[in-house]
Amino acid sequence: MPVKRLFVAALLLAAAPAGAHNLWIKPSAATVSGEDGWVSFDAAASTDVFVADHQPLRVEQIKAFTPDGSEARIENGITGRYRSTFDLHLTKPGTWRVAVENAGLQGSYKLGGEDYRVGGRPPGGPGGMRPAGAPGAAAANARGPAGGPTGAAPPQRPGMTGKFVPGGPDFVLPAGATDVKLTQSASRNEVFVTLGEPTEIKPTGKGLEMVPLTHPADLVADAPGRFRFLVEGKPAANLEVRLIPDGKRYRNDQGEIVAKTNAAGEVSVPWPSAGLYWLNATYQDGTSSIANASGRRFNYVTTLEVMTP
Structure with missing residues (x-):
């Protein structure tokens, strides 16, 4: 995706600093059967993930992509006081992507x-x-x-x-x-939804990315989920990965899971139960490929659906 398109969303991402408000995109389902189907989404920034109480993500800043990478049309978009909602019509089999992305200084x-x-x-x-x-x-x-x-x-x-x-x-x-x-700086907040048989999720080699070793459509509670993280296409070793399950409103704590990647950038996550999980990782160091920049900071967010066996 062209960098200029990615920058459009930087304006909103910066409105939710780390540790203050978490950005999330929540699908009504991550896997859909049949020859075509619909998935509805909520999108917002909030203190507790999936609890819309702060501000919405703007629908116009959210992009959707078909399994072959071409841009898809988001439909029925509405931006309310605390969240935005929209629909995606899955018209071909495979894994679709919905994302808010940015890159800049x-x-x-x-x-x-x-x-x-x-x-x-x-x-x-x-x-x-x-x-x-x-x-x-x-x-x-x-x-x-x-x-x-x-x-x-x-x-x-x-x-x-x-x-x-x-x-x-x-x-x-x-x-x-x-x-x-x-x-x-670069940020990626993405969600994968699959119609029928899942298709491969390929990295772009830009920013901080998650490459699923266990496909998001195949996550089940009785088996660990395995993921590889890359920084500019190279393994992100010793990267802290945080996961928070849905339902914080009904718990006394976040229920946070913290794991670290190995030398190959890989991490294995055991699921305490089925449900939706918000995943976040942040990478920063003192190098940069951009002139006049003294360092880089990349952020990654995704929502994963873990099914019962």
Whole structure:
């Protein structure tokens, strides 16, 4: 998938920082039988996973893909106060993917005595001011950022300082910038649903990815689920993987399961019971393939359905 398309969703992902609100996409079913079928989805960010109490994921930022990788149409999308809902019509057999993804830069710099904040959520909406010297900056800034009046800076969110600058793939650090603190970032929040026989899930070699050694359509409570995690296509060793089962509203604790990958990036998860599980892993280090970035931080989220034997 082109990086520019991925960046569209970065705006919302940054609105739910780690440790505050968890992003999730919840399918009505992960496996469907027959020659065609429908799956409904809820999507939101919340403190407790699968409990819609904070804010929705926007339907327009969610993409669906057929088993051959072509983009599919999301139908009947509605964004409410706390969650979005939508349907996906499975018209061909195999494993479909629903995802919110982003790639870009986050951080800050100073220029001409002013502070600039790169990436994350714009303070007035999904737009923002571009840095001087960036492609199209003059025209874009003259129009004004989304959520603010023409030619005016957007209102700041509480606790945020500095002018907002999009951190997308066309970001150019302006000449003369100082105190540069930029991090390469990428996030992937995806769900797999299968009609009939499952098909292979192939990695893209970008960001942090999960490659199922046990296919999501074959997860059962009496057998461990096995997964391989990759960072830019290479095994993610010693990666902490967290899983939280559905139903937190009816428990006194998260019921969290924590496991670590081995040298090959693989992890085996024993299921305490059947049900839906939210899986999350985060990778960060001090390297980056992007100029002016001093490190990278990748995040991965998926929802898994574990069936009774």
